[in-house]
Amino acid sequence: MTQSFTLTVNGEHVTVEADPGTSLLHVLRNDLGLRGTRFGCGLGQCGACFVLLDGAVVPSCDTPMWSAQGRTVVTVEGLGGNGALHRVQQAILDGQAAQCAYCISGIAVNAAALLDATPEPSEEEITEALDRNLCRCGVQRRVVQAILAEVRK
């Protein structure tokens, strides 16, 4: 049943044995020990499990391993490089823009991708980009303000 898959995760080449239908999320969390990518729905609807797949923001719960073969993955742990925090993560901490923080990994991945594509986004652009991320504690405005403050530095 299982097959061998090779991919690049946070800059490292890795090989894992998995069922082709297993989600990238399960492989990241269990086989690669990268548990910063959170399970929220398993349906691709909430954004808690967002990763960068060849630079695009995708829900890893809805990405089967057969479709990840040979591709490049960046998770929340690899956003900043060399184990450092990415500037959106630091901005979220500086603004205390979290409560339970379960949604934050996916938000950080999405926001980092936004800043790569649009270095100086407006408040509306940040809000629109993060519209795919759900948050239940109600820190949406804090997150937008924190990223805006970082952009305006």
Add this chain to the structure above:
Amino acid sequence: MTGAPVSRHVTVGPDGTIEVRVGKVEIGQGIVTALSQIAADTLGVPPERIRMLPASTRYGPNEGFTAGSLSIATSGPALRAACAQARALFVAEAARRWEVGPGMITVRDGRLSCGDLTTSYGELAESVDLGVPVDPDAAAGAPAEPTGQIGRSLPRLDLPAKVAGRPAYLHDLRLPGQLFGRVLRPPSPGARLLRYGASRLDPQVTVVRDGSFLGVVAADEAGAARALALLRDTAEWDERDTLPDENDLHAYLRSGPHQTIETPTVGEPPATGRRLRARYGRPFIAHASMAPSCAAARWNDDGTLSVWTHSQGIHPLRTAIAGSLGLEESRVHVDHVDGAGCYGHNAADDAAFDAVLLARAVPGRPVLVQWTRQDELTWAPFGSAMSADVSATLDEATGRVTSWEYELWSQGHAARPGFAGAPGLLAGAYLENPLALPAAADPPLERGGGSLRNAVPIYAFPHRRVTGHRLLETPIRSSALRSLGAFMNVFAIESFMDELAGAAGADPLEFRLAHLTDDRARAVLERAAEAAGWGTPPPFEDGGRGIGFAQYKNAGAYCAVVADVEAGRRIRARRLTIAVDVGRVVNPDGVRNQIEGGAVQATSWTLKERVRFDRRRITSGDWESYPILRFSETPHVTVDIVEHPGTPSVGAGEAAQGPTAAALANAVADALDGVRVRDLPLTPEAVMDAING
């Protein structure tokens, strides 16, 4: 707990590290950080010297549930008393060594000093016995030397790991030899399992069946998920139509049988005046945590049982698990590990019992159980639907309300483990020998009530009668959702206050102030109104502005909300301007964050949320069928703290919900020239129905 030793709360190591144990748990509200500030302040040490230990039945104090916005008000003083006594014992030891009076010793920055003499907590640790019982009066006798920790926005202690994406939640726990479990919940409440097919299952997978409880244990998570899918495909159930008509919840809630709850009637009804009446309602609302619940359990070789949970009440959960299985409570150990925000009694406790049942099949091995999104949205308890009739008499000469009658129908709001007279864990009801899963009860009125929480208006009305009816039998499981009945009751009271103000031709703010004698209430209302520019129209098209106010539980935080909404083709909350008085503020940014989050979540409840069902199944099992507020729909929020440093601290987590709902509803009515939606949620369809009469 009276009689518990100081060391149950605080211990000091020879290296000066201070370990603090609390019974309250972190659920994203920042309580552990706020309590660390209280400990640091009372001991006179820098906060970084303090290590906050996770709550555990193995070593920590039993502080019941982390609920009801009570943590800062109850655990704060308990911790302060223990820390004050610890500090006094260390001061006494230094005084003994130096042969000086304790009053001559000062404590600052973790150092104890008297003239040129100086020592530290660490240096004295081995000579001080903290095994003495806590004296509740110790805090009162402690010298007040503020360290500046109270009233400071100390950043949250737990956020760096969570934001960095490190393992931080129970979901991330990986114990030696750990296995992974999944439970196949029935398709509908009351369904019974007839048969299932195991032939295509991986032989390595362990299937656990007990009556209609069916689950799997696998070596890896992907395997457990695959086995669950196979079971779902093959399981056959006996299902019945047991659910009420979702479109007539008023009739359902009023059908009984009920328990009637009376509050003391005030005054006599007037003989004359203009009578007004209205009916308000809210649907069932889901907790809808971002993380489906999770738990781990291990049956140990020595006959003990270990449980890891994100429950809000580890001690009551221990009692419930032991009671469900006939175990000695002392053999069950429950450790808290952080989960996502729960917003009340969600499925955390149920998941823990699932883990216990599955782990029983693999003794010695820990099993981590992960619920699905659908199970979390359909099987966790809901906040109850509610229906209220409110009527009042207006004296048209004075423009004052002379009588107020309020009658409420609701399911109970408290079914936490042990609360309703049974363990109350979901899986128990589906076992071969089923355990009772009683309908939710209500906390007593003197503790804030449940259905009737905030049902008694704060306004000075000459006559008042408030009655509640709690439904005693129901197929839809309800329990505590953040603020319990207050969300609905404040929505109804404050909506009707606007209707009365309209009938009296009065400004809604002035009308409220004319009926308010509590100065703190008036100050909060006036502050919010001033900050929002009350009296001017909102600066956008199709705009409306409304106000809502309450004192949570009529005893806690005062909170006033002014909402600006756009009510055109869609209903959009644009801005919430909030003023709050929580007494003495421990962590100002923590208070703001709780108020902002509570208001935004209440905006989601008010504008969008409604549990959906047909006569057989709950049908809102994903984020498309149960939509919540998105980034683009989230209002701007400002929070103004009205300072009252001389009064006791009260919680902030549940103060904003009711006022937010009312402010939004009043703003929509303002935008629509008085056309009012009285049944939540305030969707565009509900508004169209109201306009069309």
